[in-house]
Amino acid sequence: MSNSSGEKKHIVTPSLPSGFNEYLPSDQILFNSMIETIRKSYESFGFVPLDTPVIERAEVLLAKSGGDTEKQVYRFTKGDSDLAMRFDLTVPLARYVSLHYGELTFPFRRYHIGRVYRGERPQKGRYREFYQCDIDIVGNGTLSILNDAEIVGVIYQTFKALDLGGFTVMINNRKVLGGFFESFGVTNITEVLRAVDRLDKAGPEAVSKELGELGLSSECIEATLKLVALCGKPSEVIGEIKTWNIDNTLFNEGLSELETVCSAVKGYGVPEDCFKVNLRIARGLDYYTGTVYETFLNDHPELGSICSGGRYDELASNYTNQKLPGVGIAIGLSRLFSQLKESGLLRGTERSSVTDVLVVPMDDCLDYALKTASAMRRRGYSVETYLNGGKMAKKMGYADKLGIPFVLVCGESERDDGTVTVKNMATGEQKTVPIDPENGLNLSFLSEI
Amino acid sequence: MSNSSGEKKHIVTPSLPSGFNEYLPSDQILFNSMIETIRKSYESFGFVPLDTPVIERAEVLLAKSGGDTEKQVYRFTKGDSDLAMRFDLTVPLARYVSLHYGELTFPFRRYHIGRVYRGERPQKGRYREFYQCDIDIVGNGTLSILNDAEIVGVIYQTFKALDLGGFTVMINNRKVLGGFFESFGVTNITEVLRAVDRLDKAGPEAVSKELGELGLSSECIEATLKLVALCGKPSEVIGEIKTWNIDNTLFNEGLSELETVCSAVKGYGVPEDCFKVNLRIARGLDYYTGTVYETFLNDHPELGSICSGGRYDELASNYTNQKLPGVGIAIGLSRLFSQLKESGLLRGTERSSVTDVLVVPMDDCLDYALKTASAMRRRGYSVETYLNGGKMAKKMGYADKLGIPFVLVCGESERDDGTVTVKNMATGEQKTVPIDPENGLNLSFLSEI
Numbered sequence: 001m002s003n004s005s006g007e008k009k010h011i012v013t014p015s016l017p018s019g020f021n022e023y024l025p026s027d028q029i030l031f032n033s034m035i036e037t038i039r040k041s042y043e044s045f046g047f048v049p050l051d052t053p054v055i056e057r058a059e060v061l062l063a064k065s066g067g068d069t070e071k072q073v074y075r076f077t078k079g080d081s082d083l084a085m086r087f088d089l090t091v092p093l094a095r096y097v098s099l100h101y102g103e104l105t106f107p108f109r110r111y112h113i114g115r116v117y118r119g120e121r122p123q124k125g126r127y128r129e130f131y132q133c134d135i136d137i138v139g140n141g142t143l144s145i146l147n148d149a150e151i152v153g154v155i156y157q158t159f160k161a162l163d164l165g166g167f168t169v170m171i172n173n174r175k176v177l178g179g180f181f182e183s184f185g186v187t188n189i190t191e192v193l194r195a196v197d198r199l200d201k202a203g204p205e206a207v208s209k210e211l212g213e214l215g216l217s218s219e220c221i222e223a224t225l226k227l228v229a230l231c232g233k234p235s236e237v238i239g240e241i242k243t244w245n246i247d248n249t250l251f252n253e254g255l256s257e258l259e260t261v262c263s264a265v266k267g268y269g270v271p272e273d274c275f276k277v278n279l280r281i282a283r284g285l286d287y288y289t290g291t292v293y294e295t296f297l298n299d300h301p302e303l304g305s306i307c308s309g310g311r312y313d314e315l316a317s318n319y320t321n322q323k324l325p326g327v328g329i330a331i332g333l334s335r336l337f338s339q340l341k342e343s344g345l346l347r348g349t350e351r352s353s354v355t356d357v358l359v360v361p362m363d364d365c366l367d368y369a370l371k372t373a374s375a376m377r378r379r380g381y382s383v384e385t386y387l388n389g390g391k392m393a394k395k396m397g398y399a400d401k402l403g404i405p406f407v408l409v410c411g412e413s414e415r416d417d418g419t420v421t422v423k424n425m426a427t428g429e430q431k432t433v434p435i436d437p438e439n440g441l442n443l444s445f446l447s448e449i
Numbered sequence: 450m451s452n453s454s455g456e457k458k459h460i461v462t463p464s465l466p467s468g469f470n471e472y473l474p475s476d477q478i479l480f481n482s483m484i485e486t487i488r489k490s491y492e493s494f495g496f497v498p499l500d501t502p503v504i505e506r507a508e509v510l511l512a513k514s515g516g517d518t519e520k521q522v523y524r525f526t527k528g529d530s531d532l533a534m535r536f537d538l539t540v541p542l543a544r545y546v547s548l549h550y551g552e553l554t555f556p557f558r559r560y561h562i563g564r565v566y567r568g569e570r571p572q573k574g575r576y577r578e579f580y581q582c583d584i585d586i587v588g589n590g591t592l593s594i595l596n597d598a599e600i601v602g603v604i605y606q607t608f609k610a611l612d613l614g615g616f617t618v619m620i621n622n623r624k625v626l627g628g629f630f631e632s633f634g635v636t637n638i639t640e641v642l643r644a645v646d647r648l649d650k651a652g653p654e655a656v657s658k659e660l661g662e663l664g665l666s667s668e669c670i671e672a673t674l675k676l677v678a679l680c681g682k683p684s685e686v687i688g689e690i691k692t693w694n695i696d697n698t699l700f701n702e703g704l705s706e707l708e709t710v711c712s713a714v715k716g717y718g719v720p721e722d723c724f725k726v727n728l729r730i731a732r733g734l735d736y737y738t739g740t741v742y743e744t745f746l747n748d749h750p751e752l753g754s755i756c757s758g759g760r761y762d763e764l765a766s767n768y769t770n771q772k773l774p775g776v777g778i779a780i781g782l783s784r785l786f787s788q789l790k791e792s793g794l795l796r797g798t799e800r801s802s803v804t805d806v807l808v809v810p811m812d813d814c815l816d817y818a819l820k821t822a823s824a825m826r827r828r829g830y831s832v833e834t835y836l837n838g839g840k841m842a843k844k845m846g847y848a849d850k851l852g853i854p855f856v857l858v859c860g861e862s863e864r865d866d867g868t869v870t871v872k873n874m875a876t877g878e879q880k881t882v883p884i885d886p887e888n889g890l891n892l893s894f895l896s897e898i
Contacts, residue, residue, distance in 0.1 A: 370716025
C-alpha cells in the first residue's frame with residue numbers, strides 16, 4: 001500500500017498485549033447482559049454505583065500490600081507522579097471512603113463494576129485486565145452482624161437471576177476458626193488458615209504435613225481435619241460443633257455470629273439447599289475477621305468459588321484513624337465468563353446484533369423506510385435501516401449473519417398501500433401488513449408471524 | 450493509631466492523582482443515568498457494544514500519531530512489553546476491526562462507552578481520565594453516504610433523550626472546503642482548515658492574518674470569510690453557495706454529498722430548527738475526509754461542541770491494507786457532565802441513593818421486615834432494610850439524608866395485623882396499610898400517600 005507521497009506504508013500488526021482480552025460482538029452482548037443482571041440485582045438492594053479512577057497514586061495503592069501484589073502491579077511514572085493501576089476494587093473503596101468520609105452517609109452501601117489490573121503470568125481464562133463486580137457495606141465505627149446475612153441474600157438473588165443452574169453459598173466465620181486454634185494454643189493462625197485454605201487443592205495429607213511443620217500437635221491436626229470436614233445444613237453443623245464444648249471466647253463469639261447470620265438469611269428467601277455452613281472456608285487473606293463466603297455451582301465445583309468475600313474490621317486503617325468495619329463480596333466476572341463459555345453453560349441466544357428489526361428500503365422508498373424505522377424506535381424497538389447498496393440476497397444475508405430476527409421490506413407497492421412486508425428470519429415466513437408510520441405502528445404482527 | 454504490635458501506624462493521605470476525578474454518589478447516579486440514556490439511544494439504532502482493553506501495545510496505539518498526542522500518552526513498560534493507555538476510542542476501533550476483520554459483518558456498527566487517558570495539563574472540567582461515548586459505522590471497501598445522515602438521526606435522538614434543552618446539529622463537508630481552496634490554488638489545505646477552525650476562538654482578524662501568512666491571496670481570504678459565515682437552513686445555504694458557480698470537482702462532490710445527507714436527515718424526524726449547514730465547521734483533524742459534525746446547546750454556545758465527528762476514508766490504514774471507510778461521532782461525557790453541572794443544567798432529582806423504599810424493622814420483627822422487603826424487590830422496587838441499631842430518629846435521618854422517598858415501618862402491631870406503616874418522606878404523611886408479604890404486596894399505597 002502506498003500513501004499519497006508514494007512511499008511504502010508501514011503496517012503495524014494489530015495485536016493485543018499478552019494477557020489482554022476483548023470479545024467479538026456476540027460474546028460482548030452476552031457479557032454485557034450478565035453485567036446488567038448483576039447491576040440490577042445489586043441496585044435492587046439499594047447499593048449505589050461507584051466508579052473510581054483506574055489509576056491511583058502508587059503510595060496510596062500500595063500502602064498495605066507487599067510481596068506478590070506489588071510485583072504484579074502496573075506501576076509507572078508520568079511527570080513527577082508515581083502512579084499505579086488498581087489491582088482490586090477494595091483498596092480504592094478504602095481510599096474513597098477515607099477521602100470523602102465527611103460527605104458520605106453510613107452505613108455506606110456501594111457497588112462497583114469495573115476493571116482491575118494484575119500483571120500475572122497469563123493463563124487460560126486468567127487475564128491481566130479483568131472485570132470485578134463488588135458490593136460492600138461499610139459502617140462508621142460499628143456495623144450490625146445482620147449485614148452479613150444480607151450479603152447472602154444478595155448473592156442468592158444475583159446468581160438466581162444469572163440463571164447458571166444450581167449453586168450453593170457456603171459460609172463460615174473466621175472467629176470460629178481462630179478461636180478453635182487459640183484453644184489449642186496455636187498463635188500463627190494466619191499461616192495455619194492459609195494451609196487449611198489449600199485443603200481442596202493439596203489434599204489432607206499435604207495439609208497435615210504442613211500443619212505439623214507449622215508446629216501443630218497431632219491431636220490438634222486431627223481435630224482440625226475433623227472441623228474442616230464439617231459442611232452442611234446450618235442447624236446441623238452448628239449443633240454438632242456445639243457438642244465439642246470448646247471453651248474459648250473468640251470461638252463462641254464466632255459461633256454466635258454464625259447462628260445469627262444463618263437465622264436471618266431465611267428472611268431473604270434463600271432456600272435451605274442453596275446455603276450451607278462449611279467450616280473449611282477460610283479465605284486466604286488475613287484481611288477477613290468474621291463471616292467469610294464462597295459460592296459454588298453445584299454441577300461445576302471445578303470452577304472454584306465464583307463469588308467470595310467476607311467481613312473485615314478495618315477497611316481503611318492505612319488512610320484514616322476512623323474505624324470502618326465492613327462486609328462485602330466480589331464476582332470475578334471476566335474469569336467466570338470464560339469458564340462458563342468453556343463449559344457450555346452460557347444461556348441466552350448467541351447473536352452478533354442487538355437489532356430487533358432490519359428495515360430494507362427498495363427503489364426510491366428511503367423516506368418511507370426511514371419513517372417506518374423511526375416509528376418503531378419510538379415504540380422501543382432496536383431498528384436498523386440497511387442504507388448500503390447491493391442485491392436483496394446480500395441484505396438478507398446481512399440480517400442472517402448478525403442474527404437479526406425480522407426484516408421489513410419497504411418497496412413501492414408497500415409505500416403506496418401503506419404496508420410493509422415482514423420476514424421472520426427464523427421461519428422464513430413472510431407477510432405483508434398495514435402500517436401507519438406517521439402515527440405509530442401496530443407491531444403485533446411481529447409476534448404473529 | 451496503633452496496630453496489634455503497638456507500633457505507630459503510618460497513615461497515607463487518601464488523595465487522587467492530579468487531574469483525576471471521581472463523583473460522590475449523587476453525581477455518580479446522575480452520570481450513570483446519562484450513560485444509560487446514551488446507551489439506549491445508540492442501541493435503538495442497532496449499534497453493538499464493544500469494550501476493548503484500556504492498555505494497548507505502544508507500537509499499535511502510536512502507529513499514526515506524533516507530536517502532542519505522543520507527549521500526552523501514558524506509556525510504560527511491564528516486563529518486555531512497551532505499553533500505552535488508549536487516548537481515544539477510534540484507534541482501538543481501527544485495531545479491533547483490523548484484527549477481527551474476517552469475523553465481523555460489514556457495515557460494522559459499534560458503540561463504545563469507555564474511559565480514555567491523556568496526560569494533559571489539568572484544567573477545570575478537563576480530566577486526564579475521561580469518558581467518551583462513541584459510535585462508528587465502518588464499511589468494507591465502500592460505505593453509502595446515507596450513513597452520514599443516520600449519524601445526524603442518532604445525535605438528534607440522543608440529545609433529545611438527554612433532555613438538556615434546545616440544541617443544533619451543524620454539518621459541513623470537508624470536500625466543499627477542500628474543493629473551495631483547491632479552486633484558489635491553495636495546496637496547504639490542512640493548515641488552512643486548522644486556521645479556519647480557530648475562527649470562533651481567535652476572531653476573523655487573527656484568522657485573516659494567519660491565512661495571509663499561509664500564503665492565501667486577499668481575494669481568497671475575503672471569499673473564505675464569506676464562505677465560513679454561511680450557516681443556516683440546508684436548502685438556503687446550499688442554494689446560496691450554488692450561485693457562486695465554483696468550478697471544482699471536489700467542491701461539487703462535497704456539495705452533492707451535503708445535499709444528499711440533508712435530504713435524508715428529514716426521514717429521521719429531525720426538526721428543521723435542530724439542524725443547520727454551517728460552512729465554518731472544519732474539525733481540526735486531518736483525519737476527516739467528508740461530512741463533519743458539531744453539536745451545540747442553543748442557550749449555551751459557550752460550552753462549545755458537545756458532540757462531534759465525521760466521515761473518514763481510511764479507518765485502519767496503519768494496520769491493514771483493507772480499505773475501511775467510516776463515519777462516527779464522540780460525546781466527551783465527563784467534560785460535558787462537568788460543564789452541565791457548572792451551568793446548573795443537569796435535570797433529574799439529586800439523590801444519594803437508588804433506593805425506593807427503606808424498610809425499618811422494629812423490636813423483634815426482623816423476619817417480617819425482611820420478607821416484606823423481599824416481596825417488594827420481586828415487584829421491581831429497590832429496597833433497603835435498615836439493619837443497624839439506633840433510635841427511630843436516626844433511621845429516619847438516614848432515609849432523609851440519602852433522599853429515599855418512602856420509609857416502611859414493620860413493628861409488632863403491624864406484623865400482628867398484617868400491615869406496614871408507610872411514611873412519605875417528602876410530605877411527612879404517614880399511613881398504616883395492609884400487606885401480604887408472602888403472596889406479593891399491593892403497593893398502590895406508594896402512589897396514594
